[in-house]
Amino acid sequence: MRKALEGSQAIAQAVALCRPQVIAAYPITPQTHIVENIAKLVADGKLHCEYVSVESEFSAASVVLGAALAGSRTYTASASQGILLMAEVLFNIAGSRVPIVMTCANRAVSAPLSIWNDQQDSMAVRDAGWIQLYCADNQEAVDTTIQAYRIAERTELPVMVCVDGFSLTHTLEPIDIPPQQQVDAFLPPYQFARTLDPRKPISMGTLVSPDHYPEARHSHHQALLNAADEIVAADADWAAISGRSSGGLLQVEGDPDAEIAILTLGSVHGTLADARELHPELGPVKLIRLRSFRPFPTAALLQACAGLTDLVVLERALSPGGGGIVGVEVKAALLGLPNPPRVHNFAVGLGGRDVPLDIYPRLLQTVRSQPPGPFALFDVDLGRLPAEDR
Amino acid sequence: MNANDQPTIPITDLRHRQPRFQGIESGHRACLGCGEALAARLVTEAAGPDVMIANATGCLEIFTTPWPESAWRLPWMHSLFENTGAIAAGMEAALKAQGKSTKVLAFGGDGGTFDIGFQSLSGMLERGHNVLYVCYDNEAYMNTGIQRSSSTPHAAITTTSPAGRERMGKRHLKKDILTIIASHHIPYAASASVAYPCDIRQKVRRAMEIEGPTFLLIHSPCPLGWGHDGALSIEVARLAVKTGLFPLIELERGELIGAMPLRDPRPVTEYLRLQQRFAHLFKDDPRARQELEHLQALAERNIEYYGLKGTQDDPRDSEGADTVRRGGQRWA
Amino acid sequence: MIEVRIHGRGGQGNVVAAYLLATAAIDEGHFGQAFPAFGAERRGAPVVAFVRIADRTLRRRNQVLQPDFLIIQDRALLKVPGVLDGLRPGGGILVNTSLDAATLGEQLGREVVTLPATQLAKTHLGRPVPNTALLAAFLALTEMLPMTALTGALGQKFKGDILERNLRLIEAAAQQVPAGQWKEMAHAQGA
Secondary structure, eight states: OEEEEEHHHHHHHHHHHTOOSEEEEOOOTTTHHHHHHHHHHHHTTSSOSEEEEOSSHHHHHHHHHHHHHTTOOEEEEEOHHHHHHTHHHHHHHHHTTOOOEEEEEEOOOSSSOOOSOOSHHHHHTTTSOOEEEEOSSHHHHHHHHHHHHHHHHHHTOOEEEEEETTTTTTOEEEEEOOOHHHHHHHOOSOOOTTOOOTTSOOOOSOOOOTTTHHHHHHHHHHHHHHHHHHHHHHHHHHHHHHSOOOOTTEEEEEOTTOSEEEEEOSTHHHHHHHHHHHOGGGOOEEEEEESEEESOOHHHHHHHHTTOSEEEEEESOOBTTTBOSHHHHHHHHHTTSSSOOEEEEEEOSGGGOOOOTTHHHHHHHHHHHSOOOSOEETTOOGGGSOGGGO | OOTTSOOOOOHHHHHHHSOOOOSBOSOOOOOTTOHHHHHHHHHHHHHOSSEEEEEOSSHHHHHHOOTTOOOBSSOEEEOOSSOHHHHHHHHHHHHHHTTOOOEEEEEEEHIIIIITTHHHHHHHHHTTOSEEEEEEEOSSBTTTTSBOOTTSOTTOOBTTBOBSSSOBSOOSOOOOHHHHHHTTTOSEEEEEETTOHHHHHHHHHHHHHSSSOEEEEEEOOOHHHHTSOGGGHHHHHHHHHHTTSSOOEEEETTEEEEEOOBSSOOOHHHHHTTOGGGGGGGSSOHHHHHHHHHHHHHHHHHHHHTTOBOOTTOTTSTTTTTOEEETTEEEO | OEEEEEEEETTSOHHHHHHHHHHHHHHTTSEEEEEEEESSSOTTOEEEEEEEEESSOOOOOSOOSSOSEEEESOGGGGGSTTTTTTOOTTOEEEEEOSSOHHHHHHHHTSOOEEEOHHHHHHHHHSSOOOHHHHHHHHHHHHOOSOHHHHHHHHHHHOOHHHHHHHHHHHHHHHHTSOTTTTHHHHHHHHO
16 A cells, blocks of 8 residues: 655665664764664664664674674665765675665765765765665665565675665655565575574685685676676566566666667656656657666666667766766667667766756757767856856 | 943944954854854854864854855864864874964864764874864764764663663763773863853863863753753753763863862753653653663762762852852852 | 645744645545755755645656745745745745735735744644644645545644644634635646
8 A cells, every 4th residue: 555655764664674683873864764764663663673873884884794794684874975984894795795785875975065966976886896776766765675685685795775865765755665474475584605603604804815816806796797687586576576666677668669768877767757758749769767787787778779879878976087977888888789879978966956857858959959079967057167167 | 421421332332342253153054052053152262263173074064164155264174074083183284294383173073073083083182183172062963863872861862762662762871982082191181061151261271272182072952952942052051060960070181180069969850851852751651760860870970980069159160150140149 | 736835944844744745645545745955954944845746646856846836934935035936827825924915915016825824833732833734724725635634644643632733723724714715726737
């Protein structure tokens, strides 16, 4: 039954349904409501777990790592500065191949200081070796969180569930919270072969010399690539139980014969989807939403882009001095097509600048009137900058 | 001229004529009754203009610097949440290398000091940097909406230490930061309270004169987070001191050298009762009664440990200090 | 689709108001969406909250630039530039003030509905939080949802004495605005 829930509340409930035993909590906007809601569940006896209020995000990630190794299912959430502060631990967790699930409530990164939504934080740690799944709406945040635990525990790779801050975390909308039995049917108890156990002692985190290091890295990379199958399977299996699919690796909608497509990650997709429906007169357009960014879904992307003349990559972060992040990876992947589309790469809504519905017609106008230029912020107001900064 | 041929000065001019340095300008965006805003103003007034400030993430930096405005009349930097001690250390090293007299101040809330910023604070103290670190202690992560920190008193309600069937608020004791600071053997460390502004000024001036690391812990009520009217901030702060729950002490190289005596120690309930964050302790529940006993025991332990029992009429004690007397009556 | 923009200050509960309104709509089987836009986190800062109600799922996440209705929780906010921007022709403005509608309307140069929501809240709740009263008035004006939807949504958050007081407040507030005055606008947009 659909209930009105704020995104953070819904995510907290989804986490509780997965029966984590250890939760590390540290406040940072815009994920704080998630850990607060969980605290209330614990205080009311509705969730039985060790709730550890840590002293920093660095410790939050470290606490869940220790707990996961000691044999418990875990959870933590962070954003922005917190993601960066725990970055060292994120690499450590992934490289150790430990199944941990966390929420990244996507938020811009200082400096300049911002509490508002963009995806710079999760993009900044894309090389840490985590699976990264980007949610389009809060229902998906709930379903993906549940799927994430299965994916993590089957692949022995940590999963970062990315949920746009404010746009999703603080947005109330109708949500279906699945019943406990459905989640229990889907998610077995925590399973991790390499737990630390006095009955079968192992050593984790040893020094690895050049004699062994490249093999470990290859293995990690392969595991991430292979995780694509698990991501698809988890979505399909959950859909069979709950009736809801979240799109697997990527989701394509719109006109299958369209020659123009717009590719995004996260909640801005919803705005584009509504805008597309409002503007049938602008012609057929495909909308491609990347749900999995790591592993990067090359095969699925090539399939979605076959036959396109123009692809707009509309992202929520950038690499200063380089340009787009998603755009660069998409362009590289598209080299696998005999006739790859022209790629128009823009960032939009950085630092939480509102992305209005009319971005759709304006993007199409740009695509149709000029060849792709260098990466740019689509909604920047250059007039406000001194000449030398333009 | 008035009736007695005495020159008169309009009240509005008086303030401008007072030789008082203002480090923080009015117009900042703090909540009504914010203890931290008051404390920061008092500290910067007493510290004077030749300072440089490193400020941790938290309420103070947020409400003083909504770009493009700033309330600071002093050079000021906000970097991150966890590195204030290190930023300050860097500033100090540079000023030292340049032979400048500017004193470095580091400002942080309890979250940024007791928790996430603890490592860099400890490093700064241990290396002996000439920095005055001021911790504005409102006993929780307030800017993110009232979450517990290790400074939150036990049994206090915050959003991450709520009360419920299984819980009576925060389970763990308020971290005794001054004892940890004392272990660094720094020349001067002290606790203060916004209820005693002159005491704050004195302690700041003392710290400013010292060459080496100094630390001030200033108890700063947060009406929103503690659950009381903004107009009661001073009274609440004073009761924290008068009950013995927040003793005002001074340490030199880890040794206790002074404490504000309590002329008339009040029961902790007088303090707790004023705040919503302790409201659950006044319900008819054996666990609540137990927590009240715990808190009273803590207060009494402080009184004994720090020797806070005062004699009568000490002008520097909890009743004498910062007291305005008008017409023989003591005003709050 | 009906779009509402609620202007308030941190601590006045306009975000909660938005959530309550959307919850009421969702509980009645409609699609509802509510979210805030604020500046830095602090009490007293201007906060805007948005609500969309429709009979089909909406997927957009952009801010409401062209509201059908505006609810202003604090008369002083009328001085903030842009507060009234984008209101659709025929759209309604509900202002929390003790001024009467004619006087305020003349000051602003536009038609408004007024409600002394803070007074009502102080009377019935003992606290000057105007949001419930304004929501009740809004529903009375638009008749877009039965009042039971609002009381039901409140019943999910509050129990006992506080709920009772809120229910009485809702009743009082609803009576102080011309019932159904915005019904046509709400109906026209509501499809």
